[in-house]
Amino acid sequence: DTFSLGVCNGCQLMALLGWVGPGDVPAGPAGAVALERNLSGRFESRFVTVRVEPGPALMLRGMEGARLGVWVAHGEG
Template sequence: MSLLGWIGSVTPASPDQGQPPCPDLVLDHNLSERFECRFSTVRVEKSPAMMLQGMEGSVLGVWVAHGEGRFTFRNEQVRSSLERKLCFPIKYVDDDGEPTTTYPMNPNGSASGVAGVCSQNGRHLAMMPHPERCVQLWQWPWMPSDWANKYTVSPWLRIFQNAYTWSIERCV
């Protein structure tokens, strides 16, 4: 998505160089230098991401499974610009629910705890955690004890429902 210019911003190469655009945001190797597969905690932030509508403020467990999941920015101006535009809809958090860069709570070492990036219009969402791996409650290694009697599916199902609803509303 970054290479296509759908998330982050893309700085085009000058035509005389004959080079493809150079992305301002890439996914780089985890700082741990290994594949990470663990159940981490993230917080859903205020953002235009249509898939995360109605989830703002949620602090949820989610599976991560990647070796190259560290969102890396060309420079601090790119990172701060995306932050101001609310394009970081998901962040790894510590036990107090605050964004963290501390390993293993942030399994890849992304700056500002970034676990996902969205486009300014909210149509595109790139994230490294895998909510599709924990849609059913039995896929969770831990959850609050009252969830068993309260829910039949995980709160992560909402992102797929949001995508379906958004698509259906635009097909009519």
């Protein structure tokens, strides 16, 4: 019951441990979170819009329904 933030390799580790994604769905390629290489095989960077959904995250409390622009950049998926 603690706050954890995984960025880049930290997020990869948290996904492999099953710490991110729905609790009732197994981690890994068959589950809600899959870590795969990009189809292009190259580094990719894009600006995307995400919507904050209702949930237990303390950091996002009061932001439900907000749309945020974020950069995503990755070479490994």
